[in-house]
Amino acid sequence: MYVCVCHAVKEAEIKAAVESGCGDLSALGKSLGVGTRCGLCRCEAQSIIDHMNRHGFENMSVLEYGAKEVSAPMPA
Numbered sequence: 001m002y003v004c005v006c007h008a009v010k011e012a013e014i015k016a017a018v019e020s021g022c023g024d025l026s027a028l029g030k031s032l033g034v035g036t037r038c039g040l041c042r043c044e045a046q047s048i049i050d051h052m053n054r055h056g057f058e059n060m061s062v063l064e065y066g067a068k069e070v071s072a073p074m075p076a
């Protein structure tokens, strides 16, 4: 499932980046571009970071923390 449509970044990529040390939105933005264009994904990306920090890095689905579909135009 895409979290950041603007940069075509999926949940799994965000989780891997957080596991690799990207501990906040700023780091995710620098690493993957998440949240650096329209910004609609920032809340969802922060939810993933928060969830992983609270519950560890066990396998989780985006549905576990109440994700909403990102509705942003696809990048050209």
Ligand code: FES
Pocket: 003, 004, 005, 006, 007, 033, 034, 035, 036, 037, 038, 039, 040, 041, 042, 070, 072
């Ligand atoms: S959806 Fe992530 S910056 Fe637009």
